[in-house]
Amino acid sequence: MRTATTPAPEADPRIPFPHTNTVLACRTNPALFVHEHGQTSSKEDRDRIERARTACRGCPIAAGCLKWALANPKLTPTGIWAATTSWDRAGLRRRLQIRHGLDWVGVVAAADRDRARRNQARPPAPDPVPAASPMWTSHYQPWREPLTPGQQQRNRELLHLQA
Template sequence: MSRTGVANPPTHADPDPRFPFPHNPTPTRCQTEPATFDFAHGDSSGETRAVREKRLARAHRACSGCPIVKDCLKWALVNQPLTKVGIFAATTPSQRTALRKRMVDRLGPDWIDVLADQDRARRERAAAARHTPLTVNQARIIRLDREINGPMPQPLTPAQQQRNMARLMAGLKAA
């Protein structure tokens, strides 16, 4: 599976160039332990249901602590042909199919274009914010936040990982 953007319009096997695969400066669990996330649809590999569920739970826990899980899920939802098997952002292929149906219900049949437009607008706002100096009050708030909470970003704490896992699971159950 190629995790790079392409210059040509996407085909059934190319990732959508509007949604590049998310990257993190430090290797993620899916990069260091790819076998943990390697689940083929219907693949039981001669293992019992309990063993398979334990493997899935381990993959879900690993995703819950990942700093790029949100962007990974978006990439997996948009690039369906590339994610027919495996665990992406703590979701199985059938869970991603259900999430895609919800996206169609919420945003319409062109939901991928809607997401691309939202991302583009968010990037433009962020670029504009970089060129607009902060007010004195905004600078004070940021300084106080750093004094109280420390520099950002910080590694996810176990409590944050559990919260992410709970949110992922709640979203999957709602799908």
């Protein structure tokens, strides 16, 4: 247990908490996200945890939040983070370790850096609206005015419709 003299654990700098200007549900209503391991006994708790999970599922930084929570077990020993309980997170950390080895945080951080570099190097996406064709812009003018009687007569003659 932490005491007043125990220094607060440092966050792992390799996976920073994602930035967002969105107002986060866990900041406006932190009580909803309180969760101790095994705290699912009462219906009230289960409902509250489900509400916290639902809020996380709609959060724009949920993926980054989950990575941060997994990389910082000492900062997230309890509570709901990115819709996970401490039990869920322990399982996910075990799977990441099996897949990427003991330094899985370094592997995930390196993959994030590579992805960010590739996204920066990528040319901007083309305009989704295709450019107007030159024929349309330089020659064709949509008809707007009613035909004059003279134009109507000429058209009838051209089409051999004259009575």
